[in-house]
Amino acid sequence: MDPYAALRIKEFNIFLGARFAMVFAWAMQFIVIEWQVYSLTKDPLSLGIIGLMEVIPAVSMALFAGHIVDQKEKRNLLVKCLLGFSVISLGLFILSWPDLSTKVTSRTILWSIYVLVFLGGIVRAFLGPTIFSLMALIVPKKLYPNAATWSSTTWQLASVLGPATAGFSIALIGVHWSMCLIFLCTIIALLAISQISRKPILNPKIGEPVFQSLKEGIQFVFKTKAILGALTLDMIAVLFGGAIALLPIYAQDILNVGAEGFGILRAAPAVGAALTMVGSTRFPLYKNAGKKLLLAIFLFGVCIIVFGLSTSFWLSVGALFMSGAVDGISMIIRQTILQLKTPDNMRGRVASVNSMFVGSSNELGAFESGATAKLMGTVTAVVFGGCMTILTVGITTLALPSFRRLDLRKDVDEHAVTE
Template sequence: MAKNDPYAALRIREFNIFLLLRFALVFGWSMQFIVIEWEVYTLTKDPLYLGLIGLMEIIPAFTMALFAGHIVDQREKRNLLALCIAAFSLISLGLFLLTWDTVVGHWETNTILYCIYALVFFGGFLRSFFGPTIFSLIALLVPKKIYPNAATWSSSTWKAATVLGALFGGFFIGWIGVASTLCIVFVLVALAFVITFQIEKKPILNPNIGESVKESLKVGLKFVFNNKAILGALSLDMIAVLFGGAVALLSVFAQDILHVGPKGFGVLNASISIGSILTMFITTYLPVSKNAGKKLLISIFGFGICIIIFGMSELFWVSVAALFFSGVTDGVSMVIRQTILQLKTPDHMRGRVASVNSMFVGSSNELGAFESGIAAKYLGGAARAVIFGGVMTLLTVVAIGAKNKTLRNLDLTKDIEDHEKED
């Protein structure tokens, strides 16, 4: 295999199958998120209700994360992923029925909202298992020496699905309506479930099978908090996502500030992911392992600047450009963070480390949605809320960069060389 082969991971059949099922799943998940945000704001015209969507998902996702990581490290990963997808298909089916006039045509608005929030809550429970399972499965599909390449392609596929899901989600709302779009989501999730069984069952690498939950969680948390590179990267990304995420308020910008309708809403969502995926494809040719810490700090600082520009803009093309470049910087930070996690995490602890990652970063998306809704409600509008978030992101980068010398000076080149010797 050629050194620095940008397609190294793609030469492995099961990894390609994994990318296909992940694309189908995330494409559907992304469309579902867009459509539900649009539907809830259409029903209520209140950004606070958008924030409640994030709150309903983060409560179970955050509280269950550590336990989920323990379960993932103790179980076979292929079947666990299939079980999660099967349960998620029930959520997609339920959301479809809740937006179908034939079913809820005479229901009160509050009843529909309560049911939507209940399904979102169940989705948060599943999300606590999805992240650790997928993170652990990737490491079982490819040799250690190409972990960075696999992480890049996996993240790129995730972003590609996100961009297309966001784009088509917005367009489909205008073309075929909310209910029909959610029906497509259900079909995609069912397809992902079928594809999962094209991957063979994998061995369980944990030498401590049967370890008590208490001891397992203690060991996992101790590892993360003692590793300054991992802890610094997770903390940095968590605060950036928490305060710098404008996605939760894009429906407000599309309808009330930029006045661009559902298609413009889809473009705004898609522009973020377009920037990210282009950047991640580039990093398959230009690895970010050298001086990774400094690159991570610079990328998230640039992300904060872009978010501030978006919050200040009242022109559609400026807003799209700002979101595009926020995606570019976010793409760099995502690849670096995933590479750090893959290279620095032992095989038998991947589920627990990924669960902590989901608590730090994954859950901060939903908590960020709640924060954005609250900020928009009490700071005088969505624009001020987004600007505030961007400023907080900049302050966070400066603070963590100054205090965490290990992260600031992090270079992953030696880690990659060590894994090449192992293989």
């Protein structure tokens, strides 16, 4: 297959540009918030609370959001999501104004940040399913694996530059003007999405009762073992492998590398993942997908343990780089499974379940890491998370032998024939 096939579609390129801008802004914003909150509190638990404030609305609204996405036109819905994101970024820009700290207490600023992060969680509940559904309407089905790879690669590239830019911009221009840059990126994403035409609504059950719709979506996920296995495995692995949330502690208190080192550490996993994804455009991963996914998450756990025990900056960077490389494999396989196994009329609901399983586990993992760091120490918490990730792979391998044998070549060939 042509590795650049999806890139030959004009609207898909616009979609990738918009996705890059929004992920760059979101990733950068999260890092700047982490830095500001830890600078205000010097408390590891405060980093966990950031994740908790986002995951509560993201999980509680996810299924409802999936129903709405399946019922509404996707382009306009994404525009509304980006408008909400830009308002939140503007609020954080105002809260980071240096003069504000002389007029209100640090506690007020802290809790105002938490409130805006909470509102961001509501936006994110709609954002993920909308992006997933819109992409499927832009590219033909036979290009889903290729498009999923490029979309994931774009996500990772933005995740590389977002945290790295955040680390350096904090050092060069400060938190306040870093938030201004984030706000500008949300506007760029909004303008890009407005260039994509409206898409048809493919759901034949428009107006279907909410609870019936949600029940149908959940039942589909639990009946489709390939989707259920991939989501469950990744959710538990990410939940216990959330060492990234503790990077401000490593940068400031363990490795003593400051804001610049923090940016490098935070970008390292995304650099590894991006390189993996670029390589996968020429070497598809759908052959023996189950075994590759299990191996990738096992190696991810090993990398987290190495990072947790390291006291060398460059060894830590290397461990995080490799964790990103194997996590990139996991992400591509998971996205390919979702795109190939999900019918058009259920993409919003399935993507919402995915956000509950996997996307939200990043924030729950952040809270778990912050809480365990508070209870047992930072290094012990990170090593514990890596060990639990490896244990999860072992249990999944033994409990789901059919998932271990999963191969997606037949699904790819069937979609190519139908086109």
